[in-house]
Amino acid sequence: MKRPFSYKLNIFLFLLPALILFIGVLIAPIILSGYYSLTEWNGLKTPVFIGLANYRELFSSKSINIMRALKNAMLLAVFSCFIQLPFALWLALKLSKHIRGERVFLSVFFMPVLISTVVIGQLWLKIYNPDYGVLNMVLRGLGLESWTRIWLGNKATALGACFVPILWQYVGYHMLLMYAGIKGVPPELNEAAMLDGCTEGQVNRYIIIPYIRPILRVSVIFAVTGSLKSFDLIYVLTNGGPNHATEVPSTLMISMLFLRNRYGMGSTIAVMLIVLCFAFALLINMAFKEEK
Amino acid sequence: MKKILALALALTMLCAASLALAEPITLQLWSIATESDSSHQAFVDAIAAFEAEHPDIKIEHSPTENEAYKTKIKAAMSSGTELPDIFFTWGMGFLGEFVDAGRVVCLDDYYPAYADELPEAMTVNVRYDNKMYGVPYTMSLVTLYANMDLLAQVGYDHIPASYEEMQACCEALKGAGIIPFGVSGKELWCLSEYVEPLVIKSVGGDKLRDMYNGVASWNDEGVIKAIAAFQEMVTKEYFDPSAAALGNDEVKNNFIAGKYAFYQNGSWNNKDIGEQAKFAVQAGTFPVLNPDVTLYQMIGGPNNTLAVTETCEHKEEAIEAAFYLAKYFSDADYKSGANLPCWAADPKAEVGPLIVSAADMAAKADNMVLFGDNFLSADAANTYLDYIGLAYALEVTPEEYAEGLDADLK
Amino acid sequence: MKQKAYRAPDAPRKVTASSVAGAVIMILWTIISIFPVYWMLTFSLKNNQEIFGENVIGVPRYWVWENYTRAMNTGNMPRYFINSVIVAVSTILITLLAAVMATYAMTRLHWKGRKTMNKFFMLGLTIPIHASIVPLYTTLSRMKMLNSYWALIIPYSAFSLAMAILICTGFMGDIPYDLDEAAFIDGCGVWGIFFRVIAPLMTPAVATVGIYTFLQCWNELMFANVFISKDALKTLPVGIQSLSGQYTTEWGPIGAALSIATIPTLLVYVFLSKRIQDSFIAGAVKG
Numbered sequence: 002m003k004r005p006f007s008y009k010l011n012i013f014l015f016l017l018p019a020l021i022l023f024i025g026v027l028i029a030p031i032i033l034s035g036y037y038s039l040t041e042w043n044g045l046k047t048p049v050f051i052g053l054a055n056y057r058e059l060f061s062s063k064s065i066n067i068m069r070a071l072k073n074a075m076l077l078a079v080f081s082c083f084i085q086l087p088f089a090l091w092l093a094l095k096l097s098k099h100i101r102g103e104r105v106f107l108s109v110f111f112m113p114v115l116i117s118t119v120v121i122g123q124l125w126l127k128i129y130n131p132d133y134g135v136l137n138m139v140l141r142g143l144g145l146e147s148w149t150r151i152w153l154g155n156k157a158t159a160l161g162a163c164f165v166p167i168l169w170q171y172v173g174y175h176m177l178l179m180y181a182g183i184k185g186v187p188p189e190l191n192e193a194a195m196l197d198g199c200t201e202g203q204v205n206r207y208i209i210i211p212y213i214r215p216i217l218r219v220s221v222i223f224a225v226t227g228s229l230k231s232f233d234l235i236y237v238l239t240n241g242g243p244n245h246a247t248e249v250p251s252t253l254m255i256s257m258l259f260l261r262n263r264y265g266m267g268s269t270i271a272v273m274l275i276v277l278c279f280a281f282a283l284l285i286n287m288a289f290k291e292e293k
Numbered sequence: 294m295k296k297i298l299a300l301a302l303a304l305t306m307l308c309a310a311s312l313a314l315a316e317p318i319t320l321q322l323w324s325i326a327t328e329s330d331s332s333h334q335a336f337v338d339a340i341a342a343f344e345a346e347h348p349d350i351k352i353e354h355s356p357t358e359n360e361a362y363k364t365k366i367k368a369a370m371s372s373g374t375e376l377p378d379i380f381f382t383w384g385m386g387f388l389g390e391f392v393d394a395g396r397v398v399c400l401d402d403y404y405p406a407y408a409d410e411l412p413e414a415m416t417v418n419v420r421y422d423n424k425m426y427g428v429p430y431t432m433s434l435v436t437l438y439a440n441m442d443l444l445a446q447v448g449y450d451h452i453p454a455s456y457e458e459m460q461a462c463c464e465a466l467k468g469a470g471i472i473p474f475g476v477s478g479k480e481l482w483c484l485s486e487y488v489e490p491l492v493i494k495s496v497g498g499d500k501l502r503d504m505y506n507g508v509a510s511w512n513d514e515g516v517i518k519a520i521a522a523f524q525e526m527v528t529k530e531y532f533d534p535s536a537a538a539l540g541n542d543e544v545k546n547n548f549i550a551g552k553y554a555f556y557q558n559g560s561w562n563n564k565d566i567g568e569q570a571k572f573a574v575q576a577g578t579f580p581v582l583n584p585d586v587t588l589y590q591m592i593g594g595p596n597n598t599l600a601v602t603e604t605c606e607h608k609e610e611a612i613e614a615a616f617y618l619a620k621y622f623s624d625a626d627y628k629s630g631a632n633l634p635c636w637a638a639d640p641k642a643e644v645g646p647l648i649v650s651a652a653d654m655a656a657k658a659d660n661m662v663l664f665g666d667n668f669l670s671a672d673a674a675n676t677y678l679d680y681i682g683l684a685y686a687l688e689v690t691p692e693e694y695a696e697g698l699d700a701d702l703k
Numbered sequence: 704m705k706q707k708a709y710r711a712p713d714a715p716r717k718v719t720a721s722s723v724a725g726a727v728i729m730i731l732w733t734i735i736s737i738f739p740v741y742w743m744l745t746f747s748l749k750n751n752q753e754i755f756g757e758n759v760i761g762v763p764r765y766w767v768w769e770n771y772t773r774a775m776n777t778g779n780m781p782r783y784f785i786n787s788v789i790v791a792v793s794t795i796l797i798t799l800l801a802a803v804m805a806t807y808a809m810t811r812l813h814w815k816g817r818k819t820m821n822k823f824f825m826l827g828l829t830i831p832i833h834a835s836i837v838p839l840y841t842t843l844s845r846m847k848m849l850n851s852y853w854a855l856i857i858p859y860s861a862f863s864l865a866m867a868i869l870i871c872t873g874f875m876g877d878i879p880y881d882l883d884e885a886a887f888i889d890g891c892g893v894w895g896i897f898f899r900v901i902a903p904l905m906t907p908a909v910a911t912v913g914i915y916t917f918l919q920c921w922n923e924l925m926f927a928n929v930f931i932s933k934d935a936l937k938t939l940p941v942g943i944q945s946l947s948g949q950y951t952t953e954w955g956p957i958g959a960a961l962s963i964a965t966i967p968t969l970l971v972y973v974f975l976s977k978r979i980q981d982s983f984i985a986g987a988v989k990g
Contacts, residue, residue, distance in 0.1 A: 022861040037837070046393070117940070151538045226829045243682070258836070260675050262367065274834060282828070364928065372840055
């Protein structure tokens with residue numbers, strides 16, 4: 002194509018609305034946060050520049066214990082990649098095989114994604130309730146009295162109990178993405194493979210999964226970055242408790258900002274989170290490219 | 294003719310001028326009195342009454358739910374713009390940070406006009422460097438609510454008066470399959486409603502206040518003794534074993550439903566418990582740990598407060614409104630049984646039995662020390678609550694608790 | 704974008720152990736997925752005693768319809784509802800316009816650095832929304848934009864943008880490049896191609912971007928609470944939040960309010976689900 006004289010100007014004009022929004026609302030605040038992260042600031046008085054002291058405190062303070070928060074988030078990412086995504090893929094593969102009620106299943110599985118986190122949080126609080134919660138009631142009914150726990154109040158079980166609803170809610174989301182990808186596989190490929198005598202499992206493994214790699218990559222990126230910045234459900238279920246056992250970086254950040262009035266330290270955690278999310282997104286991209 | 298014209302002109306000008314004068318002032322008021330809050334009606338009535346007496350002033354009330362309100366007022370204070378004229382606040386630490394940043398108007402010049410009705414003792418929690426920055430309206434005390442029907446089942450017709458009797462009572466309750474105490478182990482401030490009375494009844498109010506102020510050391514025999522007593526209540530399962538997973542709403546509902554013998558929390562629960570509980574309730578206070586300390590060393594004090602912002606355009610009117618509203622709320626909350634008044638109360642007011650016991654305790658109080666998480670600044674308050682959580686989970690020994698607070702609350 | 708569906712050669716379906724297990728898992732998962740809606744609807748009709756223990760998951764015994772009238776009469780629920788709709792619709796429109804234009808510039812126009820620009824926008828996928836609340840608040844207040852619909856519409860649009868661009872890139876990749884060429888030969892400039900050729904073909908993206916953006920802003924609480932203090936401008940989540948009191952909470956009316964906020968989403972979903980899924984499917988076909 003020939004380039005008209007005003008080509009560059011037009012490119013700029015097309016990008017302008019998105020750039021204004023993006024830079025004004027996302028990038029500028031990050032830069033501001035970057036500055037705040039170098040200050041001691043209670044949100045009221047003028048910020049006092051203290052260099053990297055917040056970063057040093059963040060990684061050395063035993064009471065903040067950022068490593069525990071990061072470990073929790075990484076654990077969630079691992080569960081997400083190795084349990085949630087495979088299950089979503091299994092559902093997507095099943096549904097794409099024209100089973101009866103395909104549409105109904107698809108719609109129902111996606112439904113939890115639509116429901117407000119407040120509702121889901123309240124539901125699971127009731128499920129885990131030690132006295133009249135569904136989970137303990139079922140265990141008692143099965144004669145497994147000794148298995149009952151104070152799920153969200155016990156340090157040993159709280160983290161796992163938080164992960165279950167988080168993983169549960171977004172299965173439908175990943176499933177729909179993957180289902181969409183599978184439906185995009187040219188039917189000729191499948192038919193050819195079937196004619197060659199491939200079993201269903203082999204078709205899945207050698208035709209479909211390689212074909213939907215780009216979508217799997219997107220799913221993995223969402224699962225990992227989503228885990229790193231996970232907040233809402235943990236906030237509703239335990240708010241980082243008991244005694245910080247379920248703390249993740251976002252809950253730490255919010256308590257620094259709004260409970261402790263430490264805007265400088267809160268911004269430090271924000272900056273760390275952004276850097277981490279970005280680094281992981283890049284890493285995953287590279288991993289998927291190399292395998293190709 | 295000319296004269297008439299001139300007169301007419303003068304008259305119109307006068308009218309116009311008076312119209313311009315009558316242009317009403319609007320004052321913004323932020324509070325936590327949402328429609329489901331027990332003091333919501335008091336806000337509506339008080340504003341209507343004030344507007345009726347001051348036709349040139351309008352008050353625009355924006356209530357926000359408790360936790361959300363904290364975020365909102367802090368964000369507004371931090372930017373320093375879009376602030377309301379009058380705002381609800383808690384005393385000491387919470388208001389202190391705003392005062393420190395120069396966002397709040399000093400009320401020293403205005404207070405004397407109200408000193409007859411609002412005793413100076415009630416203003417201790419809104420004074421910084423002995424200057425007054427807020428108008429308190431109600432006070433709250435930690436109250437031990439007792440289900441007398443359950444206590445009767447194990448042979449008690451009164452709230453145990455000594456610590457030994459309390460322990461015996463708890464054992465008897467446990468023996469009868471009744472959970473002695475309801476508490477939310479999930480909301481740390483609820484744990485503090487148990488820890489703080491134990492501490493004050495072990496070290497005394499003056500010393501506790503000095504500890505909050507950083508004058509006395511937390512590493513103290515009395516503190517260690519109090520935490521040991523608290524942990525004993527945990528290990529002997531005097532608290533609901535499910536407490537760690539319960540929120541305060543659930544615990545309170547459980548108490549009202551008759552599941553616990555005792556529930557210790559703020560006196561703001563008087564109305565709900567008094568109206569909803571279907572058993573005989575008594576309100577009292579926890580017995581002393583240390584015989585040298587008097588029984589009525591109380592945790593609590595004047596707390597709910599209105600303050601005026603420095604950015605307010607019509608300060609005179611806003612300050613007048615703040616005092617007027619505070620007096621009104623103080624009366625209204627007392628009469629409805631919601632909480633104790635800071636302002637001189639109407640002695641003829643008919644109030645429920647729980648608020649009478651609360652008022653009685655307030656009158657007998659030798660000393661009142663505010664809730665620790667209100668007293669301390671935000672950062673310190675959360676560190677303090679963390680330690681209470683650790684003590685409850687038995688992750689620190691009483692000695693470690695005392696040493697830790699001493700080291701970390703500097 | 705309709706694809707001929709793949710169908711296995713017509714062999715009689717055998718009932719095997721694994722197919723039975725599969726069916727059981729599917730049905731279990733269906734129950735687990737529907738349960739929250741059932742639970743929310745039933746608890747919106749119960750009293751506190753039932754919710755807090757007597758009857759946690761059963762059908763309400765007394766059917767407290769009063770919860771709904773109380774939820775509707777408390778605060779200004781109809782107003783909050785309209786506000787939420789205004790904010791959601793405006794956010795969707797702005798996000799769509801900005802995303803489609805930017806995607807066009809990054810996929811159909813040739814210039815150095817368009818890949819980098821795309822990566823730059825993808826940064827947005829990784830930024831936690833709560834991290835920017837303080838700087839945003841100070842900026843909005845300086846621009847006198849607090850307490851206006853814009854205080855929510857602009858941040859919501861910005862945070863939806865990255866995902867919208869990602870989805871649009873998928874859709875736009877499906878449009879044959881021959882169309883641009885033909886239009887160019889017919890004398891269209893870039894704007895002509897955009898408005899006459901590309902934009903009309905992007906209509907399937909509307910549903911996908913729309914539902915995604917809707918989900919982002921319909922339930923958002925933190926910004927809505929901090930940036931808006933005027934009652935007349937509050938959105939539903941804030942309205943629901945303000946139903947709970949200082950120390951006491953009555954859950955029946957809150958459940959009713961939650962249902963009022965969730966039912967429209969579900970209705971839209973029930974009517975549009977096929978459309979939404981189709982667009983997801985089309986969007987994922989990138990070749």
